Amino acid sequence: MSNEAFARHLGVAVRTVASWHAKPDVKPRQEMQDLLDTAFDRASSSAKARFKRLIEPETDEAARSDASGEQAQALRVAIAVVVDGSQVLMVCRRGEDGGGISWQFPAGMVKPGVAPEAVAIRETLAETGVHCAIVCKLGSRLHPITHVQAEYLLCEYLTGEARNMDVLENVNVAWVEKAELTRFIPADRIFPPILEALEVSE
Incomplete structure (x- = not known):
């Protein structure tokens, strides 16, 4: 900027x-x-x-290393894969230059000492107005595009109407049918355990 x-x-x-x-x-x-x-x-x-x-x-x-000699923590993000029946929650992000969009799962930066589970729940609510609960960890990887360590968490919908709560960063929020997920994110960019958990074929 x-x-x-x-x-x-x-x-x-x-x-x-x-x-x-x-x-x-x-x-x-x-x-x-x-x-x-x-x-x-x-x-x-x-x-x-x-x-x-x-x-x-x-x-x-x-x-x-800080004064105590401890190693600094690498950047990490918590990514929430929120499911409600046959649907999964998605956010549509703005491009960095204001142009272009991309569909993603709700996500937030994990600060040192904070659990990824807490970040996933908090950021989902902050971005979409949806309350969710953690079901299980799906695993982690170095994100192929951002090169940030990503922690993936499968979550279940609890309550709340999905809406765009962060108009600066996001264009839209939507529930997407699991079977339609790869129309929003190419299958080769989706962490394989997500496809397995959602029972989506590549």
């Missing part, structure tokens, strides 16, 4: 964003850091992956 667009996104003055570019070593105030953390949490998986690649070249093994 431009300085102006990012300032609008955060709800802060343009000069504040400009000052971060001018003085990148300055540490933001706690309330501003909380705002930035929230913006990062709400960003798409691909934006988070690009952010990681931007900071990675300047990060060596020593910088990855």
